[in-house]
Amino acid sequence: MPMHDTSLCWLRRDLRLHDNAALYHALKESRAVHCVFVFDTDILSRLEDKADRRVEFIWHSIRELRDELQKLGSDLHVLHGSARPLIPKLALQLHAQAVYCNHDDEPAAVARDAQVADGLADVGIDFHDYKDHVIFERGEVLTGAGTPYHVYTPYKNAWLKKVDDFYLRSYPCERYFPHLAQIVCPATPDLEQMGFLPTDLSKLALPCGMSGASIMFKDFRARLPYYHEHRDFPAIKGVSYLSTHLRFGTISIRALARDAYHTGGQGAQIWLSELIWRDFYHALLHHHPQVVGHAFKPQFERLVFGNNKAWFAAWKSGNTGYPLVDAGMRQLNQTGFMHNRLRMVTASFLVKDLQIDWRWGEAYFAAKLNDFDLAANNGGWQWAASTGCDAQPWFRIFNPVTQSEKFDAEGKFIRRYVPELKNCPDKYIHAPWTLPALEQRARQLVIGEHYPAPIVDHALAREKTLAMFSVIVDSRGLETNEPGEHSGGPLYG
Structure with missing residues (x-):
């Protein structure tokens, strides 16, 4: 691929500079990369509680991300408004030849990205998106008939058969940090300027940003050997408490899965199975977006x-x-x-x-x-x-x-x-x-x-x-074999 003079990397649920697929590709394929985050009013306007911890978590994580970019001589464009017009507008202002981002499988996000891509295409700007928030996505793990799995255990077995160090590798963004645009951006809007209020987040044991994720992962690593024994007991500090960091991408899923995959013991194996549940549900949402608001069955x-x-x-x-x-x-x-x-x-x-x-x-x-x-x-x-x-x-x-x-x-x-x-x-x-x-x-x-x-x-x-x-199920029943109890999905926390 030819080098772009200028590109824009649009950060969303991937708030980190390390092991970030879209950022890696943007840096590798461009001479100058601008990074942008949008406090998207299409999302924020739907939040009824204006003291929302998630908005504050993002705000603090963005502030740290910006600090790290400034140490590298670059900066972060932080915008407030609808991303649909703002991303093409900023790309045009920067004379960017391409916009890079990572996938988001939520139906509303898929529609948003399609609209942004169309807007960019209208003015001759490329749109590149990549897998980043799961190990395997969309159509990467299918049955022998080429159809999506609807039962977790066969999916897990196929996932484990397919995975190797190639899929778990880290993207070495640091190698191309010199390609970050040397810029100074306007100040980040305050929570109050965006219509939100500070919360009690600082009182909770939830450090924000890339550094917070690193601290919490290190703490969990010491407890990982006992994960299978302690994870079901809420009075015990047995789970990872990393779910918010995974949700907003302040830590890489590859880092967590790679560590679990190469660590021996039952604790690591069970933790990996929970990460696989996460892939399973994201693949399900991709193949069956109708589950939003409707029963899968x-x-x-x-x-x-x-x-x-x-x-x-x-x-x-x-x-x-x-x-x-x-x-x-x-x-x-x-x-x-x-x-x-x-x-x-x-x-x-x-x-x-x-x-x-x-x-x-x-x-x-x-x-x-x-x-x-x-x-x-x-x-x-x-x-x-x-x-x-x-x-x-x-x-x-x-x-x-x-x-x-x-x-x-x-x-x-x-x-x-x-x-x-x-x-x-x-x-x-x-x-x-x-x-x-x-x-x-x-x-x-x-x-x-x-x-x-x-x-x-x-x-x-x-x-x-x-x-x-x-009343719904006939006398034979829909399920003839009752499975053993399992977690029912990714073990959040």
């Missing part, structure tokens, strides 16, 4: 949910009367993070105990999660709701009490987020309504007064849900 579009708004409000606020469910929801509301085990428990409870449409819960998680990723969030919710590909069988319903007993036996996590239960004995912490009435009064834990009574009876709710699904 179309027959489940006919499910008739009760959608009790009072119950939904209780679920959102963490006041269902089921301690582990409530602790998970309060963790989400207070921090923007939820342990993956609890994502499954709370999602199952919403759909199969409260008979509320999975799309309501999916939307709430999308609004609250720091690490919100459409592909994984949709895949996880459809897994829990039994409407997705390779989903939990419809007749398998989590018991919120036994899940609590199994994964937070001493109630440490529950007490952290449900302080009303701090004086509840371990014996009753998972079902505090069974605490004798006299002891409730003595411990200032009167159910219905100090802590809610269960809003539904799990056993009765389970029967109601089975009946709800049975």
Whole structure:
């Protein structure tokens, strides 16, 4: 490919200077590369909460990215507005011959990129996009018949058979840093200038930017050998907490997968399998964009949910009367993070105990999660709701009490987020309504007064849900073999 005099590298969900596919190709194929990030109002205008931790996380990560570029004699164009007109406009202003970026498989992003590419083509500017946020994407892992996989385990086996050091290699951007344009750009807009407010992000254990990702990966690396033993227990520091960094690309997926692939032991193997789940859901979204807003299994579009708004409000606020469910929801509301085990428990409870449409819960998680990723969030919710590909069988319903007993036996996590239960004995912490009435009064834990009574009876709710699904499913059932329990998707956190 001939060298371009000037190119523009458009950063989106890849906020790093190292091991970045689009940046590497732009630098290698250009004499002067400008980098740009757009605070895209087409996305930001849809955020109802103007104190959004994700916007602040991006803002801090952009500030660090800009600092690093300035150390190299370059700078970062930071724009605020719709990317659709802004990218072609900036490319024209810079007399760029090409715009480089990395893929984004979300349907709205695909449409945006197509419009930007068309706008660039109209004025004779090339558009180049690359795989960067997954190891294998789109049509790279297919069945022998050339069709996409709809079951995770065969996909995982094919993924592992295909992967090698070539696919895990790092892009050596540093080799071409001298090709960064030597420029000075206007100041980055403040959060307030963009209509957003500072959040409590600085109080959370979530360092931002490339440096924050490096710190957290180093910390997780020391715990990786025990990952398979600790990952399901929310009171233990067992997971990676890297999901927000993966979502915004402040760390490379290749760095994580390469490390897991070459590290021995069960912990690394299980961690790699979670990263493969992430590829699986992104490939699914590419091949089946209709899963956004619709059940992957179309027959489940006919499910008739009760959608009790009072119950939904209780679920959102963490006041269902089921301690582990409530602790998970309060963790989400207070921090923007939820342990993956609890994502499954709370999602199952919403759909199969409260008979509320999975799309309501999916939307709430999308609004609250720091690490919100459409592909994984949709895949996880459809897994829990039994409407997705390779989903939990419809007749398998989590018991919120036994899940609590199994994964937070001493109630440490529950007490952290449900302080009303701090004086509840371990014996009753998972079902505090069974605490004798006299002891409730003595411990200032009167159910219905100090802590809610269960809003539904799990056993009765389970029967109601089975009946709800049975209307759709014939007597033979859609799933004849109940699989063993698995994580239901990438283990976020």
